[in-house]
Amino acid sequence: xxxxxxxxxxQAALDKPAQYGPDVDLSRFTLIAPQESYQEDLxxxxxxxxxxxxxxxxxxxxxxxxxxxxxxxxSVIHCQIHQEGVEILTIDQALAKYDWLKDYYWKxxxxxxxxxxxxxxxxxxxxxFIRTRPGVKTLFPxxxxxxxxxxxxxxxxxxxxIAEEESELDIITGCAARPRMRQGLxxxxxxxxxxxxxxxxxxxxxxxxxxxxxxxxxxxxxxxSGIFISNYVSMKPIHSxxxxxxxxxxxxxxxxxxxxxxxxxxxxxxxxxxxxxxxxEGGRAEVVSRAISAGGNIRARGCLVGKEKDIKAHLECRxxxxxxxxxxxAIPELEGYLPxxxxxxEAAVGKIxxxxxxxxxxxxxxxxxxxxxxxxxxxxxxxxxLPTELxxxxxxxxxxxxxxxL
Amino acid sequence: xxxxxxxxxxxxxxIILHGVNLHIPAGEVHVxxxxxxxxxxxxxxxxxxxxxxxxxxxxxxFNGKDITNLPVYERAQAGLGLSFQxxxxxxxxxxxxMLEICNRHSQQDYRPLVEELNFxxxxxxxxxxxxxGGEIKRSxxxxxxxxxxxxxxxxxxxxxxxxENIALIGRGINKLLRRQWPAEESAECRRKVREERxxxxxxxxxTGYILDYVDxxxxxxxxxxxxxxxxxxxxxxxxIKEVGYEECVRCMI
Numbered sequence: 001x002x003x004x005x006x007x008x009x010x011q012a013a014l015d016k017p018a019q020y021g022p023d024v025d026l027s028r029f030t031l032i033a034p035q036e037s038y039q040e041d042l043x044x045x046x047x048x049x050x051x052x053x054x055x056x057x058x059x060x061x062x063x064x065x066x067x068x069x070x071x072x073x074x075s076v077i078h079c080q081i082h083q084e085g086v087e088i089l090t091i092d093q094a095l096a097k098y099d100w101l102k103d104y105y106w107k108x109x110x111x112x113x114x115x116x117x118x119x120x121x122x123x124x125x126x127x128x129f130i131r132t133r134p135g136v137k138t139l140f141p142x143x144x145x146x147x148x149x150x151x152x153x154x155x156x157x158x159x160x161x162i163a164e165e166e167s168e169l170d171i172i173t174g175c176a177a178r179p180r181m182r183q184g185l186x187x188x189x190x191x192x193x194x195x196x197x198x199x200x201x202x203x204x205x206x207x208x209x210x211x212x213x214x215x216x217x218x219x220x221x222x223x224x225s226g227i228f229i230s231n232y233v234s235m236k237p238i239h240s241x242x243x244x245x246x247x248x249x250x251x252x253x254x255x256x257x258x259x260x261x262x263x264x265x266x267x268x269x270x271x272x273x274x275x276x277x278x279x280x281e282g283g284r285a286e287v288v289s290r291a292i293s294a295g296g297n298i299r300a301r302g303c304l305v306g307k308e309k310d311i312k313a314h315l316e317c318r319x320x321x322x323x324x325x326x327x328x329x330a331i332p333e334l335e336g337y338l339p340x341x342x343x344x345x346e347a348a349v350g351k352i353x354x355x356x357x358x359x360x361x362x363x364x365x366x367x368x369x370x371x372x373x374x375x376x377x378x379x380x381x382x383x384x385x386l387p388t389e390l391x392x393x394x395x396x397x398x399x400x401x402x403x404x405x406l
Numbered sequence: 407x408x409x410x411x412x413x414x415x416x417x418x419x420x421i422i423l424h425g426v427n428l429h430i431p432a433g434e435v436h437v438x439x440x441x442x443x444x445x446x447x448x449x450x451x452x453x454x455x456x457x458x459x460x461x462x463x464x465x466x467x468f469n470g471k472d473i474t475n476l477p478v479y480e481r482a483q484a485g486l487g488l489s490f491q492x493x494x495x496x497x498x499x500x501x502x503x504m505l506e507i508c509n510r511h512s513q514q515d516y517r518p519l520v521e522e523l524n525f526x527x528x529x530x531x532x533x534x535x536x537x538x539g540g541e542i543k544r545s546x547x548x549x550x551x552x553x554x555x556x557x558x559x560x561x562x563x564x565x566x567x568x569x570e571n572i573a574l575i576g577r578g579i580n581k582l583l584r585r586q587w588p589a590e591e592s593a594e595c596r597r598k599v600r601e602e603r604x605x606x607x608x609x610x611x612x613t614g615y616i617l618d619y620v621d622x623x624x625x626x627x628x629x630x631x632x633x634x635x636x637x638x639x640x641x642x643x644x645x646i647k648e649v650g651y652e653e654c655v656r657c658m659i
Contacts, residue, residue, distance in 0.1 A: 364508070
């Protein structure tokens, strides 16, 4: 599609509400943010900011990281890689550098999908390009931080991630906002390309603020024997979040796993799904979500579409309601088009079983500690194929958030 | 050590126990027989203090202290330990974590116990998740061994256990209740071990098989929520085997 044509379509979609989630009035936000200065050394960032992004898995000391992309409001304040064969650029730099990148840019997500993608297309505020060259394995995860601190701002991000053939790429994306930031909108468009035999683990941790609205829009394409593991954690108060990322398993024997950990406190509205379209023989997919309502609303969606023989996929959604006033709705969907496919789901929404509390109390734990242990267990997902340091990071973040929850 | 006086208990609007009296002196092991639905488990659950079991009369005295209204965890901390007949699985809570919880007060190196019960491979698994009948009993026993209570309440420790595992369970129970003699080369005097042990036990058994492994001091038959009969546990078991619980019913009338 010609750029001009895309632009026209985007403009026409500026009032098009998203299929799901509460509608956000875009006129409330400003598109203008002052330029921030580049930070050679991230450890010089203010302590409060460092703490805030650390809760989202971002190490400003860059310890145990292969590289860092750091964006504050509309400015890229750091973009540095420490490993050969791994690239990290701003999306603008990358588009200028690689002519071929236009074949990846806005290819899986149409700009006119809804008003958020349209806005992001028309008003881009950077984003990152991360790529592993063929056969290269990241020694440590690459980290990308998207930070917002200006009230009433919108941050439109576009990211492209490419794991070339037989490469292994681990990414942590931490999104955070200044505590008690007044309203803000984050739109993040991400396109993931996992080539033949490559493996991408993408761990995204959200640590936004109470008045923020967040609309990630992401899609992934996985080639033959490719593996895509996506982990998503949102445990902090947020005004509204809606996303429904889609993975296309295009190549034979490819695999996708989604793990979502969601906590909605009072006033939070979360509508989060994961969709996997199994288009090639031997495809495997697993979608797991854990949702906790502490007074807020969660819609946990999931959709598996089986379009080729010998595919197998499972959807699991568990919800736990800790207090009155909130709601959890599990919406699993399975779509099969052929005989011989294997799609399944299980969903359960409930409260903590008294029997489990009794069991722990009989071992000497006071009731509050017993409940904490059960909630912690509920949120513990052992993610197959996740590098140990990422699992540890995930556990740390979940544990830290869970302390404030209880 | 445990004195139960005139205990009546209501569960979900039904009175299950009617004026139960029971006395377990320190260091003794008592066995509770009875048909299904006679109230055996209710008695154990009430001693442990679970919320659904409402004491409508009587009291429970443990080590001289009235624990009738104490919360469950305080009873556990005071030295009561319960092996569940059908414990729940708790997703994401590993067996290892359970042992750590049990070990909070006893603070012992429990690794040898894990090995003794051949449970190394289960530590990283969610507690009770997909465990077989025998594995559940071993898990329960291991947790109690780590917790090291002064009174162990065992709810049908042999049910669902295959022959291979029952000896292992039997040994574990004897170890828990200090009924395992010291090794022959040990200088420890067996009488001294017997006289000095403080830990008591109350074992529910439906089949009585556990008596092949554990020497009990006293037996009770529970019928329709009351203690119908008490005496030598082996004699009671022999009687039940010969004429069944019907005889006990006849006896009560």
